[in-house]
Amino acid sequence: KCVHKRCMMTDRPFGCFLSGGFDSSIVASIVSRYMTSHKLGKLKTFSVGMKGATDLSAARELSEYIGSDHHELVVTEKEMLQAIPMVIRRIESYDTTTVRASTGMVLLSDWIKTNFNTTVIFSGEGADELSGSYRYFNNAPSPESVQLECIRLLNDLQYFDVLRCDKSVSGSGLEARTPLLDCEFIKFYMNLDPKLKDNAIIEKKLLRDTFAETGHLPFSIRMRPKEAFSDGCSSLKRPWFKVIQDHVDNLVSDAEYGSGRLKYIHNVPQSKESYWYREIFERWY
Helix, strand or coil, X not given: CHHHHHXXXXXXXXXXXXXXXXXXXXXXHHHHHHHHHCCCCCCEEEEEEECCCHHHHHHHHHHHHHCCEEEEEEECHHHHHHHHHHHHHHHCCCCHHHHHHHHHHHHHHHHHHHXXXXXXXXXXXXXXXXXXXXXXXXXXXXXXXXXXXXXXXXXXXXXXXXXXXXXXXXXXXXXXXXXHHCHHHHHHHHCCCHHXXXXXXXXXXXXXXXXXXXXXXXXXXXXXXXXXXXXXXXXXXXXXXXXXXXXXXXXXXXXXXXXXHHHCCCCCCCCHHHHHHHHHHHHXX
């Protein structure tokens, strides 16, 4: 219902970000079925990653399964690294994981704007916060603590992932839509017993099981374990965070980091990577 509502609320061409993870895949699958049933043509799906990225291969598999018109932006390490200053300017943040996750999304959004007429982009944001599916939730002492932490994460989305997504996409002149964060769905899902959000077998098992018999997803995608966007856009042998850290090690000396970080009183950088981002941020703002 939440996906369909957002399909009906536009007369502009729409498409989907597709990482091949469960969240973006289920949204894309529902949108694709909606377009087919309403004779709106093929859904356009978009992926970004470096050569050998796990997201690219998984997204390709899902696009073939749902029959979407799929497009890949394959980027190099150099292109990703060179984009970081521009990305920090656009997202107005020096937060480490935010910068990492925004880089591919900004490049993909700019590419879509330049090469396609698609203006409304669906995204799978929000499922992890709703489901408590981050790895540290495995240490939760009780279902009640899971519920409280999910509420905290949802309240903070406006400062982090949803804000990141909105600035990354809107900065390209596109519009992001996040059906999993529909108020009606949030109210329903957060009123379920938090015991149902157990991650012992696999994260988001409740959501995955819901679509087990509907044919929306192939088994391999429905049960693909969570992988952070900033890791999935690169290869397993050389993840994106390692590419950045190797680059920063050559860029920032131990002496510069040791003295430079101390000039910041608020949010003192805790690594060379965070120090580099902060320096770029201070140049822009």
